[in-house]
Amino acid sequence: MAALPAFDRLVAALEGLPGIGPKSARRLAYYLLAAPEHEAGALAAALAEARERTRSCTICHALTETDPCNICSDPTRDRRLLAVVEDAADVYVLERTREFRGRYHVLAGVLAPLRGIGPDDLNVADLVARVERPSEGEAVEEVLLATNPNVEGESTALYLARRLKPLGVKVTRLALGLPVGAALEFADEVTLSRSLSGRREI
């Protein structure tokens, strides 16, 4: 077998990325080595530039290239409604629906006691502050807990609800149920029972 230490280090670095397995890492490495200099250079430059220019919004912690971010500084967004999400990527996912007109607060993770992640490791303190001591004209009336519908996301939502409700704010959660376009036949039991209990009159 040919000894290619520099190549193997590139494969190892690529394998460290999320969703990239050993085979993809190797394919990417061959591609990046065969690519013309300007293409490989463009990728490295785009990475360096994006790391240089993007930061976390000081108000909502979303990924931004200005501070505060475009959403926090947009006067047409509804300041009374605040969506709490796990990651900066979730802001993009919700924005894509074009349905949500409030603002965001990125936790940067979820509570995970087994991994030693508590409220102090997340952006919880300033979420509470945004609700408890809003700046003028920034009073929040509803907090939508849009953490993921899995064990950690649910327990994080429960924890936040207990912290926020005493402050007199309405606390809501995303609806659970069948995905649009799905068939009953292929739904798992938990989703189907959540869908039943959340049934709505039409």
Next chain:
Amino acid sequence: MAALPAFDRLVAALEGLPGIGPKSARRLAYYLLAAPEHEAGALAAALAEARERTRSCTICHALTETDPCNICSDPTRDRRLLAVVEDAADVYVLERTREFRGRYHVLAGVLAPLRGIGPDDLNVADLVARVERPSEGEAVEEVLLATNPNVEGESTALYLARRLKPLGVKVTRLALGLPVGAALEFADEVTLSRSLSGRREI
């Protein structure tokens, strides 16, 4: 929607990579921006170093960090047997079997008249030269055409067989048939008929 031009350029650069779709590109971008500096830096450094150190072997065109490559310069490899493969990555795939003890010749592509790729665009001339005018002690007795078993790979193999057979060398092709561990029921008709016509006495 937040305006993130530098972030979008990074996503676009990642989307240009093979096997990376829009969703993976976005996930990778968020990951690379959130990663600690040493990790993002390590990836960029590994890419630059691998591009700097690896080159194409002047004998077989495989990816190498020495020239000639470890395989071409290994005196224990069988010089009489030469495997012709499409890409440098295929060398690794065959090496992994630990069955092939000959040497390699990387075509760097396949014949594809519709895309304007002819023999002059591939490493065909020096393949013919290796067989026709070998250096001392380098005489090739068998050329195994290990191009992919698809339309372009097959027609490239046919073309090479026509060029090489008149030079008095034995020309072979990888066996086609059922993959090990597969069930007859799930084999496509073409593979099954190839498997039938290539049946062997046991």
